[in-house]
Amino acid sequence: MPENTRAVDVVGLAKTYRGPHRAPVHALRGLTFQVPAGIVFAMLGPNGAGKSTTTKILTTLSRPTGGTAFIDGIDVVRRPAEVRQHIGYVSQGASTDPLLTGTENLMLAGRLRGMPASDVRSRATALLTEFGLADTADRPVGKFSGGMRRRLDVAAALVHAPRVLFLDEPTTGLDPEARAAMWGEIRRLSAERAITVILTTHYLDEADRLADDVMIIDHGTRVVGGSPDELKASLGGDTVRVSLVEPDVERVRRAAASVPGLRDVVVETQGTAGQLVARTGDASAAVAPTIAALEAAGVVFGAVSASRPSLDDVYLHYAGRSFERADASASEAAAASDPDHTGPTQKGEAA
Numbered sequence: 001m002p003e004n005t006r007a008v009d010v011v012g013l014a015k016t017y018r019g020p021h022r023a024p025v026h027a028l029r030g031l032t033f034q035v036p037a038g039i040v041f042a043m044l045g046p047n048g049a050g051k052s053t054t055t056k057i058l059t060t061l062s063r064p065t066g067g068t069a070f071i072d073g074i075d076v077v078r079r080p081a082e083v084r085q086h087i088g089y090v091s092q093g094a095s096t097d098p099l100l101t102g103t104e105n106l107m108l109a110g111r112l113r114g115m116p117a118s119d120v121r122s123r124a125t126a127l128l129t130e131f132g133l134a135d136t137a138d139r140p141v142g143k144f145s146g147g148m149r150r151r152l153d154v155a156a157a158l159v160h161a162p163r164v165l166f167l168d169e170p171t172t173g174l175d176p177e178a179r180a181a182m183w184g185e186i187r188r189l190s191a192e193r194a195i196t197v198i199l200t201t202h203y204l205d206e207a208d209r210l211a212d213d214v215m216i217i218d219h220g221t222r223v224v225g226g227s228p229d230e231l232k233a234s235l236g237g238d239t240v241r242v243s244l245v246e247p248d249v250e251r252v253r254r255a256a257a258s259v260p261g262l263r264d265v266v267v268e269t270q271g272t273a274g275q276l277v278a279r280t281g282d283a284s285a286a287v288a289p290t291i292a293a294l295e296a297a298g299v300v301f302g303a304v305s306a307s308r309p310s311l312d313d314v315y316l317h318y319a320g321r322s323f324e325r326a327d328a329s330a331s332e333a334a335a336a337s338d339p340d341h342t343g344p345t346q347k348g349e350a351a
């Protein structure tokens with residue numbers, strides 16, 4: 001791919017957070033990926049995978065401890081001011097001022113970007129119209145709904161017409177309706193403005209529905225990447241899933257191994273519950289023998305389902321554990337190792 005078609009080019013990116021009273025945290029461990037210009041690209045990973053750290057480095061808010069990163073061919077470490085002209089960034093927390101109106105917020109964003117006062121008003125008006133906020137343009141933003149506020153955040157990030165837009169968990173905390181509206185905005189932006197959208201998410205369905213390309217990231221490295229369809233097709237065949245009650249893992253494995261055509265068998269437990277996930281060429285043919293084998297082995301189980309592979313299955317296949325499990329254990333580990341851990345939205349730069 002020619003150099004100039006890459007919106008993002010990251011090679012061997014590393015970031016270690018060091019604090020005086022804590023063990024170093026290796027948030028990124030040699031992350032390498034490229035994003036072609038003009039697509040919607042999703043970084044998908046469980047809590048603590050390194051998504052926000054990557055975004056912060058690419059948006060020049062944090063310096064890497066190793067590797068290189070370029071936006072539109074510009075080095076984020078050596079030429080950060082230039083990079084900032086090319087990017088818009090919507091962080092996890094709201095970035096607009098609740099006491100100012102929508103128009104005032106966008107004008108402020110434009111002025112902070114160094115735009116002339118004569119340009120910012122017309123730009124603010126156009127953006128408010130584009131994002132369906134024209135009717136509420138003169139209301140203080142503190143009175144906006146969560147979804148309206150998030151749309152205004154995106155509008156503010158676009159005030160200087162950047163070529164690459166970063167969205168850090170754009171729909172976290174939104175209700176389903178506002179979430180769907182935000183997905184619509186992101187698709188529209190990509191189609192109408194031809195900008196590159198890089199979003200981080202830990203919602204599998206969000207990555208699946210929105211992204212042209214997905215990179216699964218875990219423990220600070222790239223696990224696998226590609227279009228959602230490519231990734232799902234790469235698994236070959238269907239998924240059989242069985243929910244288990246107080247499972248004896250070895251017994252379940254042995255029973256599954258006796259079913260012809262079942263492969264990639266994973267048995268996970270969480271408390272007294274568990275699940276068996278396996279791949280098969282033809283799920284409809286595999287369900288009955290799976291049930292028979294589990295019954296014969298005396299395994300207690302609940303729902304049995306067969307489906308086309310999902311991104312959840314892709315994650316399980318390549319990362320070796322289910323996404324839900326990874327998310328839960330990352331949160332537990334963070335809470336255990338850091339009594340001050342305040343969750344994903346409140347982390348500040350410590351190094």
Ligand SMILES: Nc1ncnc2c1ncn2[C@@H]1O[C@H](COP(=O)(O)OP(=O)(O)OP(=O)(O)O)[C@@H](O)[C@H]1O
Pocket residue numbers: 017018025026027045046047048049050051052053054202334343344345347348349350351
């Ligand atoms: N400022 C910081 N100081 C110390 N450790 C940090 C800091 N910011 C992030 N980390 C740690 O770095 C690792 C990666 O965190 P990061 O926020 O990049 O992950 P994430 O994939 O964005 O997760 P989340 O969805 O929870 O935001 C985690 O172990 C996290 O606890």
